[in-house]
Amino acid sequence: MNKYEPVIGLEVHVELQTASKIFCHSSTTFGGDPNHHVCPVCLGLPGTLPVLNRKVVEAAIMIGLALNCSVARFCKFDRKHYFYPDLPKNYQISQYDLPIADNGYLEVQDEDGNPVRVGITRVHMEEDAGKLVHQGTDATTPYSLVDYNRTGVPLLEIVSEPDMRSPREARAYLDKLKTIIQYTGVSDCRMEEGSLRCDANISVRLRGSQTLGTKTEIKNMNSFRALQKAVQFEINRQIECLETGRRIVQETRAWDEIEGVTLATRSKEEAHDYRYFPEPDLVPIVISPSWIEEITRQLPELPDARCRRFIDEYRIPAYDAGVLTGSRELGDYYEECVKIYPQAKTVSNWVMGELLRLLNDTNSEIGESRVTPRQLAEMLTLIDKGTISGKLAKEVFGEMFRTGKDAEMVVKEKGLEQISDEVSINAVIEQVIASHPGPVADYRAGKDRALGFLVGQIMKDTRGKANPGLVNELLKNRLR
Amino acid sequence: MLSREVVDHVALLARLELSEEEKERYTTQLSNILSYAERLQELDTGDVTPMAHVLPLQNVFRHDVVGEHLPSEDTLANAPDRQGNNFKVPRII
Ligand SMILES: [Zn+2]
DSSP: OTTEEEEEEEEEEEEOOOSBOSSSSOBOOSSSSTTOSOOTTTTTOTTOOOOEEHHHHHHHHHHHHHTTOEEOSEEOOEEEEOOOTTOTTSEEEEOOSSOSEEEEEEEEEOTTSOEEEEEEEEEEEEEOOOEEEEESOSSSOOEEEEEOTTTTOEEEEEEEOSOBOSHHHHHHHHHHHHHHHHHHTSOOOOGGGTSEEEEEEEEEEETTOOSOOOOEEEEEEOSHHHHHHHHHHHHHHHHHHHHTTOOOOOOEEEEETTTTEEEEOOOOGGGGOOOOEEOTTSOOEEOOHHHHHHHHHHOOOOHHHHHHHHHHHHOOOHHHHHHHTSSHHHHHHHHHHHHHSOOHHHHHHHIIIIIHHHHHHTTOOGGGOSSOHHHHHHHHHHHHHTSSOHHHHHHHHHHHHHHOOOHHHHHHHHTOOOBOOHHHHHHHHHHHHHHOHHHHHHHHTTOTHHHHHHHHHHHHHTTTOBOHHHHHHHHHHHHO | OOOHHHHHHHHHHTTOOOOHHHHHHHHHHHHHHHHHHHGGGGSOOTTOOOOSOSSSOOOOEEOSOOOOOOOHHHHTTTOSSEETTEEEEEOOO
């Protein structure tokens, strides 16, 4: 379907990790008893007034800076009106025409690995809504249970330009955005817990056309995989619409994870008339250059800069640097280990190989690893000293990962110490030669491959513990 | 003159159920109010910055500190219906 070009923009909501809500002192703690973390302000009771949490403004400025936006000198809040039971005031406090930051970008890689800029239209602050659980059926009486714990939890809405051209690029954008936000520490960005949510605006047009096609908005994508699949489905659906001469309707569609399709949602046109006006209960925010400077100083090294530094400083391949800086914690782990054991590429191989594989297998994260960077460094030193072979090191590492024990202790307990004394190895060599006269004769007749077989037998008889270099050398001497 | 469609639309947005007679009456009244307010359009506001707030205040913040929550019985005291500690309302999709 190369005739058409997809045009994708994403709207992302991120829950900020503050202790209290955006406009009141209620706790933002996730879960707990329904309607427990609430107060008169977030319940929207008459006579209450919101007061802005300073930390929310600081987090918003930080994200604005991290996304290369210009931060507003002056901004304000507005009321967005709609009736829905998840909103006790019947309006949401949000930002309309003067968002806290706009006009930024982030960089992702396209299919060929070339950098592509995705524009960030705006970043604004708003309050989250409550949680509804729909129950009952049409046959009985359908009803909804409302929990306002989440009402008033601070959100940032980050809107991209329609700059993405494939489902893969959309996913790469969300992935990069998540990584940047996690680096700043303002949110944990857990999609499965709802602290990172994503809607997609999608249209297709004839390749080469400059005008945009009619777009649809896709909601309800709860994972990175779902995003990629939903966007792909919607692109295909729209192309088929056009190819069969049907019209694309501008509408909101929900991703159905089980069926793997997007479905039109029933929504009235009027629902989109939000009647924004300035929030009279909150005063404007003026952001001074010195405030911006102060937050710029708090900004940590961000993933792109760190990736470039890893390449320069540690001389590791770009691919390694990309993987290792994929999360702040992983990068920290790597750097701590290299500090103790400075062979950067070896550390990279182990972190990207065994460590990530085991974390993946156990569905855990780097922060939960029982092997500390120091312990990994010590194990690598044991390989260098010849105490364990590189091959057995994987077994040692697996045990360290399971138990959290030091490498040395694992080696001792499991009797995995490498055999490097010539007398013991020679004894095994004699046995193997005696029991495999055929391969011995082959090798002497010039068939080099037979040596590998004999080495294999020796390693097998020593349960992999013989020093392979030494085995090779001694065996060759013996057969000369 | 305000159209009847606009009055219908505004009534729907405000979830007001109006009789024909009321719609008739409000169409006239709203038109009068709007044309009165429209007189402001005659002023040249080219040099006036839009007002974001009536008070000359800015940057009023609170610290990020958790305070006391409302006891559940108070929270749910005026609930039209409840199930456990949840508000229970008619389902709206
Ligand atoms: Zn509250």
